[in-house]
Amino acid sequence: MTSTPPPATTSMPKNVVLVIIDDNTGSLELLSTALAHEGLSIFTASDPEEGLDIVFREHPQIVITDLVMPGLSGLEVLDRVIDFDPAIDVVLMTAHYTSESAVDAIRKGASDYLNKPVSISALRERVNRLVEEAHRRQRASELENQMLANARFEDMVGRSPAMLEMFSRIRRVAPHFRTVLVTGETGTGKELAAKALHSLSPVSNGRFVVLNCSAVVETLFESELFGHVRGSFTGATQDKMGLFEYADRGTIFLDEIGDMPLGTQAKLLRTLQNQEVLRVGSLTPRRVDVHVIAATHRDLRGAISDKLFREDLYYRLSMVEVHVPALKDRPEDLPLLIRFFLDRFSSQFRKEIRGLTQRAHIVLARHNWPGNVRELENVLGHACMMAQASTVDVQDLPEYLRFPARHPQAAPTLVTAPATDSETFEEHEKHLIAEALSRANGNQSQAARALRIGRDALRYKMRKHGLL
Numbered sequence: 001m002t003s004t005p006p007p008a009t010t011s012m013p014k015n016v017v018l019v020i021i022d023d024n025t026g027s028l029e030l031l032s033t034a035l036a037h038e039g040l041s042i043f044t045a046s047d048p049e050e051g052l053d054i055v056f057r058e059h060p061q062i063v064i065t066d067l068v069m070p071g072l073s074g075l076e077v078l079d080r081v082i083d084f085d086p087a088i089d090v091v092l093m094t095a096h097y098t099s100e101s102a103v104d105a106i107r108k109g110a111s112d113y114l115n116k117p118v119s120i121s122a123l124r125e126r127v128n129r130l131v132e133e134a135h136r137r138q139r140a141s142e143l144e145n146q147m148l149a150n151a152r153f154e155d156m157v158g159r160s161p162a163m164l165e166m167f168s169r170i171r172r173v174a175p176h177f178r179t180v181l182v183t184g185e186t187g188t189g190k191e192l193a194a195k196a197l198h199s200l201s202p203v204s205n206g207r208f209v210v211l212n213c214s215a216v217v218e219t220l221f222e223s224e225l226f227g228h229v230r231g232s233f234t235g236a237t238q239d240k241m242g243l244f245e246y247a248d249r250g251t252i253f254l255d256e257i258g259d260m261p262l263g264t265q266a267k268l269l270r271t272l273q274n275q276e277v278l279r280v281g282s283l284t285p286r287r288v289d290v291h292v293i294a295a296t297h298r299d300l301r302g303a304i305s306d307k308l309f310r311e312d313l314y315y316r317l318s319m320v321e322v323h324v325p326a327l328k329d330r331p332e333d334l335p336l337l338i339r340f341f342l343d344r345f346s347s348q349f350r351k352e353i354r355g356l357t358q359r360a361h362i363v364l365a366r367h368n369w370p371g372n373v374r375e376l377e378n379v380l381g382h383a384c385m386m387a388q389a390s391t392v393d394v395q396d397l398p399e400y401l402r403f404p405a406r407h408p409q410a411a412p413t414l415v416t417a418p419a420t421d422s423e424t425f426e427e428h429e430k431h432l433i434a435e436a437l438s439r440a441n442g443n444q445s446q447a448a449r450a451l452r453i454g455r456d457a458l459r460y461k462m463r464k465h466g467l468l
Ligand SMILES: Nc1ncnc2c1ncn2[C@@H]1O[C@H](COP(=O)(O)OP(=O)(O)OP(=O)(O)O)[C@@H](O)[C@H]1O
Pocket: 155, 156, 157, 158, 184, 185, 186, 187, 188, 189, 190, 191, 192, 193, 297, 340, 373, 374, 377
């Protein structure tokens, strides 16, 4: 006898899961029969603890629970379900209806509050609405995943017209450029754009060498870029190759080019024109074949009028310019970037974060993201770390986003009032410090500056809060 193939298990859309908890078995049976319909998987429990076990195991979209039960009350069930996943719709039923208790339940996160005996038709209608809503969310999340897959360009994500235009520009420029200027506000993705230019260029097999011009000691700049010969200055105990030679047949990325000292700018211009470098202290030019990508978040034209940047170098660099748009100018990318970072942090933190609640989405959508994608990345990293449930909710977001009125400059400081009444000053301070550190990518000096306290004070507080 041949075995029949198992029935196909994938149905579109997926079944919505409903858990009903009621100590009255008669009422359980009645409800599950009345609500049974295609596309809905119903689980029942007459014991609230057992009901919660089912919730944790089956991860339903909807829970219907009685209010007064022996053991756990419906409100406690509500709390635990919402702790587990704030995206689950919880409907409470009670024979002891009062409008105060209804308001209380709704405030705690219940989706609905029904009077017992419940009218079957009213309940059906509400459950149908919740099922439709769950399907809509399922579709939206599938669509987001699909869109994310189609919205990748190298290591970047984007589908807004502004980003598509930039991707197309990078694709067209990459095979031909010798020098490119990448502009854009801080945190927009300039370095990723530079990497994409390199990966799509004919020298993609060569090195991609990064120099952050704001991090170089002025007197060592030229030696860093062009190298030096032994004895050319104190400390030059042997010949050293500079980054230009190191990047030969590859790409050098000069980040924050606006911070390059004027003298070095002149030498850079000469190198770009002649394709050769002079090591400091040497008169012998060496040929180099290097693609140069410079980046800046500053207005270089302004720097030219302030005599801080050479006009001739500017024109040489900006013959081809790639501009990375600010995040606030491309709101279409926000949901995709959110999904992208949630996926990344979920696997990084080994948590299964499925998404954001509607409320959390709204909080993120109304922010104007002065720190652009990097700020969003930090916010979501922080949220995924904090989230105890599988859906990120508003309380997992940093305080300055939840209460923007208290942070007019969107910069956390240590003088603001506690976030919520239940949050003590100590907790609040710990929050702010963790936030500032995450915004500064762990750089303590930067975090201390943002908090307007000294670095020692910061370290003291970090120790106090167990953050060190
Ligand atoms: N379109 C994008 N898709 C995915 N990740 C992005 C995107 N843009 C930026 N990021 C991420 O955001 C962070 C900041 O990007 P990047 O360092 O390239 O910005 P930047 O413009 O060079 O910033 P800065 O001006 O501060 O140097 C990085 O972690 C990067 O991976």
